[in-house]
Amino acid sequence: MDFILRHANLPDGRSNIDIGILGDRIVALEQGLAATGATEMDALGRLVSPPFVDAHFHLDAALSLGLPRINRSGTLLEGISLWSELKPQLTTDAVIKRALAYCDMAVAQGLLAIRSHVDVCDDRLLAVEALLEVKRKVASYLDLQLVAFPQDGLFRSPNAEHSRHIETLAAETYRLGLQGRVAGSHLTSMHSMDNYYVSKLLPLIAEAEIAAIANPLINITLQGRHDSYPKRRGLTRVPELIAAGVTVAFGHDCVMDPWYSFGSADMLEVAHVGLHIAQMTSREALQSCYDAVTVRPARILGLEHYGIEPGCYADLVLLQASDPFEAIRLKATRLLVMRRGKIVAQTSEKWTALNVPGRPERVELNFVPGSIQ
Numbered sequence: 001m002d003f004i005l006r007h008a009n010l011p012d013g014r015s016n017i018d019i020g021i022l023g024d025r026i027v028a029l030e031q032g033l034a035a036t037g038a039t040e041m042d043a044l045g046r047l048v049s050p051p052f053v054d055a056h057f058h059l060d061a062a063l064s065l066g067l068p069r070i071n072r073s074g075t076l077l078e079g080i081s082l083w084s085e086l087k088p089q090l091t092t093d094a095v096i097k098r099a100l101a102y103c104d105m106a107v108a109q110g111l112l113a114i115r116s117h118v119d120v121c122d123d124r125l126l127a128v129e130a131l132l133e134v135k136r137k138v139a140s141y142l143d144l145q146l147v148a149f150p151q152d153g154l155f156r157s158p159n160a161e162h163s164r165h166i167e168t169l170a171a172e173t174y175r176l177g178l179q180g181r182v183a184g185s186h187l188t189s190m191h192s193m194d195n196y197y198v199s200k201l202l203p204l205i206a207e208a209e210i211a212a213i214a215n216p217l218i219n220i221t222l223q224g225r226h227d228s229y230p231k232r233r234g235l236t237r238v239p240e241l242i243a244a245g246v247t248v249a250f251g252h253d254c255v256m257d258p259w260y261s262f263g264s265a266d267m268l269e270v271a272h273v274g275l276h277i278a279q280m281t282s283r284e285a286l287q288s289c290y291d292a293v294t295v296r297p298a299r300i301l302g303l304e305h306y307g308i309e310p311g312c313y314a315d316l317v318l319l320q321a322s323d324p325f326e327a328i329r330l331k332a333t334r335l336l337v338m339r340r341g342k343i344v345a346q347t348s349e350k351w352t353a354l355n356v357p358g359r360p361e362r363v364e365l366n367f368v369p370g371s372i373q
């Protein structure tokens with residue numbers, strides 16, 4: 001075998017697993033694998049995960065923060081008008097360079113598949129051309145899917161508070177036989193809808209097999225701005241959608257752009273914020289939040305041979321954490337990122353040299369629950 005990663009914990013709870021890799025595929029997955037690898041590495045009981053996947057992002061705007069000026073109010077509306085100011089000034093070269101810089105960050109964070117919405121409200125289609133070039137450039141190390149996105153809207157609604165687009169989308173999906181091929185993003189209005197209406201809407205979405213993508217970082221910061229108290233959170237009804245059988249993912253949406261000044265291609269941060277807003281703190285719900293940035297968006301993107309199983313692509317991330325709970329808690333360091341059997345990123349372990357009397361010289365933030373009694 002080309003590579004064996006020994007003593008790995010997997011996201012589903014299996015532990016002490018050896019992962020054998022030949023060429024671009026995982027070919028063996030068992031405890032105490034007898035084979036030897038040309039290269040071997042010991043995961044030391046740490047978590048080995050399939051790569052993170054972002055099902056909702058805007059790569060044409062990423063890393064443009066401050067161009068042509070900062071969003072002073074921090075609101076959605078100023079963000080949209082800022083983007084309109086920036087659009088005529090965009091150059092293909094700069095969009096490509098910023099997008100590639102973001103993809104570098106993504107690889108470092110073990111984020112190896114991104115679906116980007118590309119603004120098509122521009123007669124030049126400059127962002128489309130630029131991101132098609134980026135898609136070609138990154139193809140060997142990152143799956144980039146591009147979706148046409150009319151930022152300025154095809155149909156304008158005079159009052160977004162009464163938005164019922166998801167019902168229309170579900171009905172049309174069903175009518176056209178597109179079940180399993182449609183995703184609805186944000187769905188923030190569902191947060192504020194009448195509960196009885198939602199009780200009818202959820203089964204309709206599930207029946208149309210529409211996936212839902214919530215964007216916790218952006219939804220919590222941009223929604224409910226006109227509210228006094230109590231202030232709505234603006235995140236769609238994530239646990240209820242999941243309970244109804246809908247495939248729900250968390251997306252990053254924005255990083256350092258006119259709408260959102262933060263972010264670092266870290267899907268664990270996205271899961272961390274998502275579980276706080278949606279109060280998904282049961283053990284089952286925590287696992288579900290991890291799935292919302294890995295297997296579920298992979299399903300939405302239709303990624304083939306994704307997962308830590310024999311026959312899957314050797315695409316994986318070794319984290320400085322023992323399980324998904326600790327990975328989310330620490331937004332754990334990605335020690336190693338592999339794509340198609342090749343190591344594409346490595347980060348040193350994170351620890352701190354401590355200089356206090358009578359205490360260890362080295363401290364890590366990892367902690368085994370119950371280890372001090």
Ligand SMILES: [Zn+2]
Nearest residue numbers: 056057058253
């Ligand atoms: Zn978006």
